[in-house]
Amino acid sequence: xxxxxxxxxxxxxxxxxxxxxxxxxxxxxxxxxxxxxxxxxxxxxxxxxxxxxxxxxxxxxxxxxxxxxxxxxxxxxxxxxxxxxxxxxxxxxxxxxxxxxxxxxxxxxxxxxxx
Amino acid sequence: xxxxxxxxxxxxxxxxxxxxxxxxxxxxxxxxxxxxxxxxxxxxxxxxxxxxxxxxxxxxxxxxxxxxxxxxxxxxxxxxxxxxxxxxxxxxxxxxxxxxxxxxxxxxxxxxxx
Numbered sequence: 324x325x326x327x328x329x330x331x332x333x334x335x336x337x338x339x340x341x342x343x344x345x346x347x348x349x350x351x352x353x354x355x356x357x358x359x360x361x362x363x364x365x366x367x368x369x370x371x372x373x374x375x376x377x378x379x380x381x382x383x384x385x386x387x388x389x390x391x392x393x394x395x396x397x398x399x400x401x402x403x404x405x406x407x408x409x410x411x412x413x414x415x416x417x418x419x420x421x422x423x424x425x426x427x428x429x430x431x432x433x434x435x436x437x438x
Numbered sequence: 439x440x441x442x443x444x445x446x447x448x449x450x451x452x453x454x455x456x457x458x459x460x461x462x463x464x465x466x467x468x469x470x471x472x473x474x475x476x477x478x479x480x481x482x483x484x485x486x487x488x489x490x491x492x493x494x495x496x497x498x499x500x501x502x503x504x505x506x507x508x509x510x511x512x513x514x515x516x517x518x519x520x521x522x523x524x525x526x527x528x529x530x531x532x533x534x535x536x537x538x539x540x541x542x543x544x545x546x547x548x549x550x551x552x
Binding site: 324327355357359364365366367368369372374412414417422423424425426427428429430431 | 442469471473478479480481482483486488494495496497528530538540541542543544545546
């Protein structure tokens, strides 16, 4: 099965700086990778998807990179704001590894943007 | 357009009791999922469905059963609840078989088994 590691359980960033979150996986190469945001007491909300043949994807202040050689994805939030404080989840498809047609998730990184 | 809804929001059970969690989506999605989320662990897939009348096992299916009698509803059953099933349960849906579709999650059901 796939093992996913997300950098440090908590990450403190000063407002206005760029936050960089890391997602590393260990086994099979997924067909795609997704990033979700989760606020306390709520379900995850989809942010971005990047496919195995894509190097980079952007959406407003968000940027995701995908390096299949390093087995790593980086998630960047530029010009960070206190409202960006949340837990960010990395998710990979299971089916590429012969598993179920669903997602396998990392434990998440709790991002705190300090004013 | 309510998206994905879950009932109940909270529930406390005693060991050995049974219950059913209901998930409903109004987006006409083909795929539906049940995940559980525990402290210090990522979301884990319990069961899923690729269409009305179908179900399949995920990573952690033991102790749970599911049914998808109607396209818009996906039920998760616990026949004999155990303390290890204390968790937050999330339902999600996906539009169709295109693997690149995002998943839409419900607000969760917090279940405590005493």
